[in-house]
Amino acid sequence: MNPLCSRCTTCGLYQQATNYVWGQGNEKSRVVFIGEAPGKEEDLRGLPFCGRSGALLDQLFAEIGLKREAVRITNTIRCRPPENRIDDRYVDCCEDFLCQELGLCRPQVIVTLGATASTWLQNRTQCEALGKVATVSRIQGQAYEIMTLLGRMIWIPMYHPAAALRDPARVNDMHNTFQILHDFLCRLGKLPMPV
Numbered sequence: 001m002n003p004l005c006s007r008c009t010t011c012g013l014y015q016q017a018t019n020y021v022w023g024q025g026n027e028k029s030r031v032v033f034i035g036e037a038p039g040k041e042e043d044l045r046g047l048p049f050c051g052r053s054g055a056l057l058d059q060l061f062a063e064i065g066l067k068r069e070a071v072r073i074t075n076t077i078r079c080r081p082p083e084n085r086i087d088d089r090y091v092d093c094c095e096d097f098l099c100q101e102l103g104l105c106r107p108q109v110i111v112t113l114g115a116t117a118s119t120w121l122q123n124r125t126q127c128e129a130l131g132k133v134a135t136v137s138r139i140q141g142q143a144y145e146i147m148t149l150l151g152r153m154i155w156i157p158m159y160h161p162a163a164a165l166r167d168p169a170r171v172n173d174m175h176n177t178f179q180i181l182h183d184f185l186c187r188l189g190k191l192p193m194p195v
């Protein structure tokens with residue numbers, strides 16, 4: 001638990017949250033997954049992606065030989081919003097924690113899961129291939145080279161696992177995007193090359 005986060009009262013979401021949910025996994029990992037905000041299960045347990053969405057993510061990790069503990073998994077917002085409704089205000093208030101976390105990792109690859117994290121990153125970076133704000137459905141499933149304050153990195157936007165659980169076609173898209181991630185990680189030496 002980040003000590004600063006555990007005292008944060010900036011946006012008021014803390015008042016209804018059971019737990020602050022900080023990132024999990026290797027805090028120096030060069031591969032970072034960013035989700036949206038804690039859901040019911042995450043709020044209760046104080047861990048990111050520990051419910052049904054987390055189970056899908058674990059399955060996708062296993063398929064490409066990636067260990068959850070080897071990467072960093074975090075959220076854009078640290079406290080559960082009422083009825084899981086995201087407001088840009090919460091994103092703005094909470095982004096210092098995310099920036100702090102990314103500053104520790106200095107990622108080579110960022111995977112954004114869903115619209116909240118994808119929009120956040122898109123608004124704070126330069127990506128010539130994308131131009132103006134684009135929806136997740138248009139940009140997911142591809143890898144983009146982006147320039148950030150932390151340097152050049154690869155960005156792979158995907159659907160949020162919760163959205164995929166509501167639509168099997170999106171699960172297929174996530175499988176395909178994980179293969180793209182797998183190929184990048186092989187090239188970066190983060191995974192063994194397939195034989």
Ligand code: SF4
Pocket residue numbers: 005008009010011012013014020077078079090093094
């Ligand atoms: S959501 Fe973020 S900014 Fe708002 S109270 Fe929780 S930790 Fe603080």
